[in-house]
Amino acid sequence: MTLLERIFGKSEDKSKSVAKDRLKLVLMHDRADIPAPMMEQMRQEIIAVIAKYVEINEADLKVDLERADTTVALVANIPIRRVRG
Amino acid sequence: MTLLERIFGKSEDKSKSVAKDRLKLVLMHDRADIPAPMMEQMRQEIIAVIAKYVEINEADLKVDLERADTTVALVANIPIRRVRG
Numbered sequence A, B: 001m002t003l004l005e006r007i008f009g010k011s012e013d014k015s016k017s018v019a020k021d022r023l024k025l026v027l028m029h030d031r032a033d034i035p036a037p038m039m040e041q042m043r044q045e046i047i048a049v050i051a052k053y054v055e056i057n058e059a060d061l062k063v064d065l066e067r068a069d070t071t072v073a074l075v076a077n078i079p080i081r082r083v084r085g
Helices: A003-008 A011-016 A036-051 B003-008 B011-016 B036-053
Strands: A022-029 A054-056 A062-068 A071-083 B022-029 B054-056 B062-068 B071-083
Touching: A022 A036, A036 A054, A036 A062, A036 A071, A036 B036, B022 B036, B036 B054, B036 B062, B036 B071
Parallel strands: none
Antiparallel strands: A022 A071, A022 B022, A054 A071, A062 A071, B022 B071, B054 B071, B062 B071
């Protein structure tokens, strides 16, 4: 299973899983020399930006750090309660 | 070609393309009811967060908005000059 399939799940999975309103954020770095704590700090600040625009269901927020050879992918599954504004 | 392959390019493409140091940001929304201007605003603020951690080569920054049935994917290819700090 490629890194992408692991990140986004096979397309058939999508139809089976109950379509909840969510935003998916992926931050992928090819050369993997951004230290993990920095990626984590970036992630938190990015989620804070997103939270200004959509109401996030923090309890169900899921974040994974995936590695494949030189690629590091930080994947956040962000369930949305509603779009603000 | 699936939305993902369009976003990340086939894995063989990656080996052929000169491996430049870059960050890839994807913001994917399943229900596509976040208005495009709001996605654009979010993108700019997210890139501003990233720019605090890495020096971005603004001239080569590439952003695409991809649509496939109910999914909207905002994809930013962010060439990095160096990681700060």
